[in-house]
Amino acid sequence: MVLNEADTRDGSSDVEQLEKHNIIVTTLEKIWNWSRARSFWPLSYGCNCCPIEMMASGAARFDIARYGYEVFRASPRQADLLIVAGPITLKMAPVVKRVYEQMPSPKWVLAMGNCATSGGPFRDGYSILPGADTLFKVDIFVPGCPPRPEALFHGLLELKKKVERGDY
Amino acid sequence: MEHLFTNIAQILTSWMVSLGLPPIWADLILLIGQWTIIVVIVTLNVIVLVWLERKISGFIQERLGPNRLGPFGAFQTIADAMKLLTKEDIIPSQADRWIFMTAPMLFIVIAVMLYAVLPLGQGMEVVDLNVGLFYFISLGSLSTICLLMAGWGSNNKWSLLGAMRSVAQMISYEIPLAFSLLGVVMLAGSLNLSEIVTAQNRYWFILLQPVAFLTYFIAATAELNRGPFDMPEAEQELTAGAYTEYTGMRWALFFLAEYTNLVAVSALAATLFFGGGQGPWLPSWLWIIIKTYLIMLVFMWMKWTFPRIRMDHLMSFSWKVLIPVSLANILITGLGIEFFRGMGW
Numbered sequence: 001m002v003l004n005e006a007d008t009r010d011g012s013s014d015v016e017q018l019e020k021h022n023i024i025v026t027t028l029e030k031i032w033n034w035s036r037a038r039s040f041w042p043l044s045y046g047c048n049c050c051p052i053e054m055m056a057s058g059a060a061r062f063d064i065a066r067y068g069y070e071v072f073r074a075s076p077r078q079a080d081l082l083i084v085a086g087p088i089t090l091k092m093a094p095v096v097k098r099v100y101e102q103m104p105s106p107k108w109v110l111a112m113g114n115c116a117t118s119g120g121p122f123r124d125g126y127s128i129l130p131g132a133d134t135l136f137k138v139d140i141f142v143p144g145c146p147p148r149p150e151a152l153f154h155g156l157l158e159l160k161k162k163v164e165r166g167d168y
Numbered sequence: 169m170e171h172l173f174t175n176i177a178q179i180l181t182s183w184m185v186s187l188g189l190p191p192i193w194a195d196l197i198l199l200i201g202q203w204t205i206i207v208v209i210v211t212l213n214v215i216v217l218v219w220l221e222r223k224i225s226g227f228i229q230e231r232l233g234p235n236r237l238g239p240f241g242a243f244q245t246i247a248d249a250m251k252l253l254t255k256e257d258i259i260p261s262q263a264d265r266w267i268f269m270t271a272p273m274l275f276i277v278i279a280v281m282l283y284a285v286l287p288l289g290q291g292m293e294v295v296d297l298n299v300g301l302f303y304f305i306s307l308g309s310l311s312t313i314c315l316l317m318a319g320w321g322s323n324n325k326w327s328l329l330g331a332m333r334s335v336a337q338m339i340s341y342e343i344p345l346a347f348s349l350l351g352v353v354m355l356a357g358s359l360n361l362s363e364i365v366t367a368q369n370r371y372w373f374i375l376l377q378p379v380a381f382l383t384y385f386i387a388a389t390a391e392l393n394r395g396p397f398d399m400p401e402a403e404q405e406l407t408a409g410a411y412t413e414y415t416g417m418r419w420a421l422f423f424l425a426e427y428t429n430l431v432a433v434s435a436l437a438a439t440l441f442f443g444g445g446q447g448p449w450l451p452s453w454l455w456i457i458i459k460t461y462l463i464m465l466v467f468m469w470m471k472w473t474f475p476r477i478r479m480d481h482l483m484s485f486s487w488k489v490l491i492p493v494s495l496a497n498i499l500i501t502g503l504g505i506e507f508f509r510g511m512g513w
């Protein structure tokens with residue numbers, strides 16, 4: 001029995017799949033994933049130049065609202081998606097981690113820009129974390145310095161596919 | 169068409185009585201049925217309203233708004249609602265558990281209770297209360313307590329600050345709200361909402377009471393915590409105000425209640441100032457829906473057009489402008505009534 005196509009790729013057995021997913025709510029889980037994939041509410045968080053592109057993606061020319069992802073919440077308690085836009089300094093790291101932990105699950109992280117992916121131009125600096133994935137699990141990386149709003153949308157749509165597969 | 173719903177109710181009652189049920193039980197069952205219908209309609213309506221608000225905000229900002237999910241993005245809110253249902257429910261460990269948990273429930277209960285007295289068509293109010301308007305205003309001010317409970321219960325400084333602000337704001341705007349409605353009450357000579365509608369047979373009260381309508385509209389916006397008066401959730405200063413700690417469905421309940429309040433306040437405005445269900449050709453319940461929706465559109469238009477007002481300006485606007493204006497309106501209305509009565513009208 002293949003519950004989820006995504007699971008067959010890592011060669012896990014059926015029993016392992018059943019352990020991973022709750023068998024009682026498989027169909028419901030699909031409906032939930034359908035809705036979760038279509039309503040990411042990002043946290044309004046950003047700490048450098050990438051957020052400018054993130055703001056541009058909310059404005060008239062690019063309009064993130066078309067996909068229904070425009071509900072930027074100020075409180076992490078109501079957000080589903082943490083867009084890590086910009087470099088994470090060592091001082092900022094505990095704060096970001098805490099914000100991430102304050103978000104209710106299921107939650108996702110999108111690393112936007114080279115800084116959040118790998119440290120970017122500041123990688124060799126003494127004060128920058130080499131990527132957001134050193135702090136928590138990152139679902140999608142969007143490279144670019146800064147990535148254009150289209151690239152951000154591409155990342156969001158890839159994340160949408162991923163969530164719809166139940167692959168998180 | 170006009171008596172569609174009242175006839176259905178009558179048929180149901182007589183059917184239940186013919187089954188041998190005492191009339192009082194039949195009435196009770198009918199009342200429960202009416203409540204269920206109101207709750208269902210209110211909830212479904214909010215789904216439409218949220219979509220409408222997002223679309224309108226998009227159009228005002230020269231964007232398209234949600235348009236990927238369903239025709240014109242109409243299923244967007246359904247996805248959002250389903251997602252909110254399945255989110256993790258976090259209750260902070262330092263929170264006052266009971267107060268934290270009851271606040272959103274109480275908020276929505278109070279919001280739905282407002283519909284008890286609203287005439288949603290001719291002879292279509294759930295309870296024909298002779299102090300209907302008084303009931304409406306007093307219930308409306310109760311929701312302040314829920315916000316305070318949410319703020320206090322969360323044990324979070326932003327929540328408490330936001331709650332304090334909204335309480336201060338709602339208490340100061342309650343006064344002009346009530347005063348502005350007094351002019352209408354003086355003209356109609358009744359606090360019963362359906363009698364006020366009947367009193368507007370010849371002309372709508374918006375013609376006689378334009379100032380009262382303006383003060384009501386502004387004060388109601390502040391009461392609803394909607395922009396440009398959405399102080400309690402000023403993101404830049406207060407994160408999400410009293411709602412900061414709420415997740416998933418609990419937060420959605422607050423949201424639901426706010427939109428429910430919006431519909432109720434707009435329906436009240438339609439009832440008091442725009443002749444309620446009166447209008448040509450269409451049945452009265454359809455007219456009140458049309459009028460309510462038009463007023464709600466103006467509320468949304470206001471929200472997305474004006475920037476947020478500073479807190480101290482907000483308070484001084486209420487105490488220094490709205491209250492004197494609404495008081496003067498009462499005086500002038502009284503003088504006018506006496507004057508026209510003296511003329512023999």
Ligand code: SF4
Binds near residue numbers: 049050115121145147
């Ligand atoms: S990736 Fe480039 S644009 Fe983005 S925050 Fe880093 S330096 Fe700035």
